[in-house]
Amino acid sequence: MADDGLGLRERKKKQTALKVWRTAVDLFLEHGFDQVSVAQIAEAAEVSKMTVFNYFGTKEDLLMGPMEEHVEDLARAIEERPRGGSAVDAVRAMVLRKIADRDPSIGLSEQGNELALIQLINRTPALARRALLWSVQGEQAATRVLTEETGDALLSAVAASQLSGVVSALMNENHRRILAGAARDEVARGAVERAERAFALVEKGLSGFAVRA
Secondary structure, eight states, X not given: OHHHHHHHHHHHHHHHHHHHHHHHHHHHHHHOSTTOOHHHHHHHHTSOHHHHHHHOSSHHHHHHGGGGGGTTHHHHHHHTOOTTOOHHHHHHHHHHHHHXXXXXXXXXXXXXXXXXXXXXXXXXXXXXXXXXXXXXHHHHHHHHHHHHHHSOHHHHHHHHHHHHHHHHHHHHHHHHHHHTTOOHHHHHHHHHHHHHHHHHXXXXXXXXXXXXX
């Protein structure tokens, strides 16, 4: 019974955090990040201001926190790849899974607000700086994984930079097409072919690097 009670409490906490986050996102998109206070978010979500800070340490965390779960996606994909698989193989497989799942991190979510969120982040200096920091941290994490395995810090940094760049370029291309008016289904249908072409280009230079023995 105690375990069931703990499970219920945890579910309620997650539901509350999700409600607060969604409320914050709606307000930020409607009014702008700098124009919305934590007190306003708490009131709209029908919780106390203290409750908001219990789940999210800062106002920036309210928007960016859940997205940061993807910071180490690149490193994780490389680290968990099977024997015989190269770093390129691992990251390509990760991207293809994200495309199949319409994952927001690859720009193909059907929720409809991820593009508006990205635009909000890009035009808000504090959020844009934090997004840039994510990119750097993700690349550094991938570099560490590759360096630990190969012992070559220089080539590991080069490989991580190229692989991170491919993922970013594919996401940006999906966003560009949707913003230009293409239907999401149409963009998704072509995403696999674009990913294969992009990784084929990188693979010409990285195919023999970090192949797991």
